[in-house]
Amino acid sequence: MTTRPPADVGMPAADIDTPALVVDLDAYERNLDRMAASLAGTPVRLRGHAKTHKCPVVALHQIARGAVGSCCQKVGEAEAMVYGGVRNVLVSNEVVGAPKIARLMGLARQAEVAVCVDDPGNVRDLDQAARAFGVRLPVLVEIDVGMGRCGVAPGEPALALARHVAAQPGLRFAGLQAYHGRAQHINEVDKRRAAIEAAIADVRLTVDLLKRHGLPCETVSGAGTGSYRWEAASGVYTEVQAGSYCFMDVEYSLVEGFPREFETSLFVLATVMSRAAPDRAVVDAGLKALSVDKGMPRVRGRADVEYQRASDEHGVLRLDGAGRELRLGDRVWLVPGHCDPTINLHDWYVAVRGDRVEALWPITARGAIR
Amino acid sequence: MTTRPPADVGMPAADIDTPALVVDLDAYERNLDRMAASLAGTPVRLRGHAKTHKCPVVALHQIARGAVGSCCQKVGEAEAMVYGGVRNVLVSNEVVGAPKIARLMGLARQAEVAVCVDDPGNVRDLDQAARAFGVRLPVLVEIDVGMGRCGVAPGEPALALARHVAAQPGLRFAGLQAYHGRAQHINEVDKRRAAIEAAIADVRLTVDLLKRHGLPCETVSGAGTGSYRWEAASGVYTEVQAGSYCFMDVEYSLVEGFPREFETSLFVLATVMSRAAPDRAVVDAGLKALSVDKGMPRVRGRADVEYQRASDEHGVLRLDGAGRELRLGDRVWLVPGHCDPTINLHDWYVAVRGDRVEALWPITARGAIR
Numbered sequence: 001m002t003t004r005p006p007a008d009v010g011m012p013a014a015d016i017d018t019p020a021l022v023v024d025l026d027a028y029e030r031n032l033d034r035m036a037a038s039l040a041g042t043p044v045r046l047r048g049h050a051k052t053h054k055c056p057v058v059a060l061h062q063i064a065r066g067a068v069g070s071c072c073q074k075v076g077e078a079e080a081m082v083y084g085g086v087r088n089v090l091v092s093n094e095v096v097g098a099p100k101i102a103r104l105m106g107l108a109r110q111a112e113v114a115v116c117v118d119d120p121g122n123v124r125d126l127d128q129a130a131r132a133f134g135v136r137l138p139v140l141v142e143i144d145v146g147m148g149r150c151g152v153a154p155g156e157p158a159l160a161l162a163r164h165v166a167a168q169p170g171l172r173f174a175g176l177q178a179y180h181g182r183a184q185h186i187n188e189v190d191k192r193r194a195a196i197e198a199a200i201a202d203v204r205l206t207v208d209l210l211k212r213h214g215l216p217c218e219t220v221s222g223a224g225t226g227s228y229r230w231e232a233a234s235g236v237y238t239e240v241q242a243g244s245y246c247f248m249d250v251e252y253s254l255v256e257g258f259p260r261e262f263e264t265s266l267f268v269l270a271t272v273m274s275r276a277a278p279d280r281a282v283v284d285a286g287l288k289a290l291s292v293d294k295g296m297p298r299v300r301g302r303a304d305v306e307y308q309r310a311s312d313e314h315g316v317l318r319l320d321g322a323g324r325e326l327r328l329g330d331r332v333w334l335v336p337g338h339c340d341p342t343i344n345l346h347d348w349y350v351a352v353r354g355d356r357v358e359a360l361w362p363i364t365a366r367g368a369i370r
Numbered sequence: 371m372t373t374r375p376p377a378d379v380g381m382p383a384a385d386i387d388t389p390a391l392v393v394d395l396d397a398y399e400r401n402l403d404r405m406a407a408s409l410a411g412t413p414v415r416l417r418g419h420a421k422t423h424k425c426p427v428v429a430l431h432q433i434a435r436g437a438v439g440s441c442c443q444k445v446g447e448a449e450a451m452v453y454g455g456v457r458n459v460l461v462s463n464e465v466v467g468a469p470k471i472a473r474l475m476g477l478a479r480q481a482e483v484a485v486c487v488d489d490p491g492n493v494r495d496l497d498q499a500a501r502a503f504g505v506r507l508p509v510l511v512e513i514d515v516g517m518g519r520c521g522v523a524p525g526e527p528a529l530a531l532a533r534h535v536a537a538q539p540g541l542r543f544a545g546l547q548a549y550h551g552r553a554q555h556i557n558e559v560d561k562r563r564a565a566i567e568a569a570i571a572d573v574r575l576t577v578d579l580l581k582r583h584g585l586p587c588e589t590v591s592g593a594g595t596g597s598y599r600w601e602a603a604s605g606v607y608t609e610v611q612a613g614s615y616c617f618m619d620v621e622y623s624l625v626e627g628f629p630r631e632f633e634t635s636l637f638v639l640a641t642v643m644s645r646a647a648p649d650r651a652v653v654d655a656g657l658k659a660l661s662v663d664k665g666m667p668r669v670r671g672r673a674d675v676e677y678q679r680a681s682d683e684h685g686v687l688r689l690d691g692a693g694r695e696l697r698l699g700d701r702v703w704l705v706p707g708h709c710d711p712t713i714n715l716h717d718w719y720v721a722v723r724g725d726r727v728e729a730l731w732p733i734t735a736r737g738a739i740r
Contacts, residue, residue, distance in 0.1 A: 313463065341657045370376060
């Protein structure tokens with residue numbers, strides 16, 4: 001059921017079958033290096049988010065540059081990372097239900113694995129399973145710092161839950177998860193910074209309160225590509241969970257004061273498959289090759305070609321000026337609107353250096369939704 | 371790289387791991403039967419669209435009820451259908467580029483396979499490959515009947531291209547592809563009907579023109595769930611390409627005068643994984659388990675619970691009234707906004723009869739984007 005790769009190693013990039021998910025290795029490696037450089041010499045470590053890349057190859061590249069390990073949203077992603085060689089994984093999310101909790105504990109016998117909680121009943125379920133598996137699981141209390149999704153309120157509610165975690169013999173209270181995902185894409189840089197500063201204040205208040213009650217936070221984890229510099233400089237976060245920085249996407253490129261140190265390194269390569277009208281071309285990459293939940297892809301290097309609408313298997317391009325010279329069989333390099341769900345549609349990264357295919361990386365956590 | 375199924379056959383539905391793509395078999399079979407009944411006794415056959423279901427099991431159910439075969443948008447889908455037992459496949463789309471054309475011809479040696487064209491250069495490429503493989507490929511000329519995507523204009527341009535097809539020794543002119551996808555979702559029933567009537571008029575004009583020039587159309591293929599009755603009654607279409615009717619989705623349910631003979635039979639089963647606020651629950655199904663390109667999913671049987679927003683792995687539910695009693699670990703049955711790209715996110719259908727898992731169907735064309 002796995003699709004065959006769209007290329008062979010050594011092949012010219014011009015021969016890649018389409019649609020294909022292509023990584024520009026030089027740009028990708030510069031992104032990895034820049035993140036590593038920006039955290040070097042600080043006490044803050046990267047924990048790269050595997051929900052973005054879904055691929056242990058990328059996780060190991062991050063770890064080789066100093067990352068402490070990976071974080072994941074699903075147990076299935078954590079399994080793919082551990083069995084791909086990652087030794088330290090945080091599930092930055094709640095894990096609910098006996099089958100998933102059992103898999104989490106099994107995995108915790110094979111690698112360093114931690115999880116997040118926001119509910120006392122879930123804490124009891126985790127404790128019971130941890131003791132059955134003979135593990136002592138590190139647990140972070142998730143606090144809601146403005147995301148309006150999972151997590152207890154900062155301050156006293158976090159303290160109450162941390163105490164509850166610390167009281168379970170199968171669990172070990174390890175710190176806080178505090179991620180403000182919505183802030184990453186606040187357009188105005190001042191408002192984005194203010195949202196993150198408010199989150200940092202909530203974290204600091206909670207860390208101090210826990211410390212006063214004998215519950216020091218060895219780990220405070222959170223942050224994304226759009227804000228990681230602020231969390232890293234906060235003095236309270238110990239880890240940043242950036243994911244998109246490896247690849248980038250249109251959504252990030254539209255944010256004001258966006259972290260310019262990172263370049264677009266991820267593309268969906270597509271082929272023109274219909275030229276039935278002078279101002280219109282149709283490419284072979286639609287909703288099943290590109291996620292449009294955050295808007296349409298952009299056509300690299302072509303102001304005269306606009307990706308106008310996506311249907312399931314087609315993308316309709318509007319052509320202006322020299323764009324009208326696009327011919328059947330021509331290739332276009334599309335920058336995905338939103339990298340994470342786009343990657344999850346593909347089974348392979350085609351890694352290209354210059355004009356040559358250098359590697360094929362299997363996206364082993366593709367579809368790992370459980 | 372294929373994910374393990376979320377259930378075992380014989381298991382109670384309450385034990386299915388989540389998120390999971392679940393088919394209500396009774397409703398699904400009623401949908402199949404109703405489509406078969408509505409075409410019975412007419413000269414029009416169903417050619418069920420595999421771009422929707424991505425699964426030869428479903429294709430064979432359609433064929434057992436009278437469908438002539440399947441249609442597909444990609445060569446990879448056609449391969450999955452043929453190797454899953456479907457003997458007659460139309461690629462209802464253009465196939466461009468040597469590697470895909472070679473795969474198409476290879477497949478045409480193993481089953482009845484046809485393809486669509488809208489470009490004379492592509493016709494020459496197909497002919498050359500067909501002769502190299504020793505096949506005579508049936509080819510439909512695609513005409514644009516209002517979709518604004520692929521296809522030549524009806525009338526003279528279609529005649530010119532049909533003549534070009536008929537002149538190639540490796541190809542056989544087999545008729546027309548005429549699909550008006552956008553019309554399926556025009557809300558007002560009168561406007562929808564008018565759009566389809568205009569398309570039918572274009573088809574009739576082209577069929578008559580071709581016939582006068584000695585090019586009879588043995589096949590005229592097109593239509594979708596939202597309009598198939600009109601095309602089937604037109605006297606010019608010989609096949610209808612409905613796909614969604616098996617499953618249905620929120621997008622179709624919102625269309626006025628929508629074909630009420632079909633029921634929702636497809637769900638994404640999700641679990642409440644966070645209850646951190648009284649009016650909010652978070653479920654474990656987000657953008658990677660549900661496509662939101664046509665809007666948010668609906669929660670089955672719960673007017674007091676609204677799926678408000680999706681992030682990559684989370685769905686935020688807004689709770690009113692009794693909805694606030696939803697507890698951690700509770701299940702919700704989500705009706706996908708758009709069935710086709712949602713199915714493409716999953717590796718397995720969990721087929722349920724009443725409260726019991728009766729079958730697991732592998733979605734073998736999931737990710738078959740090439």
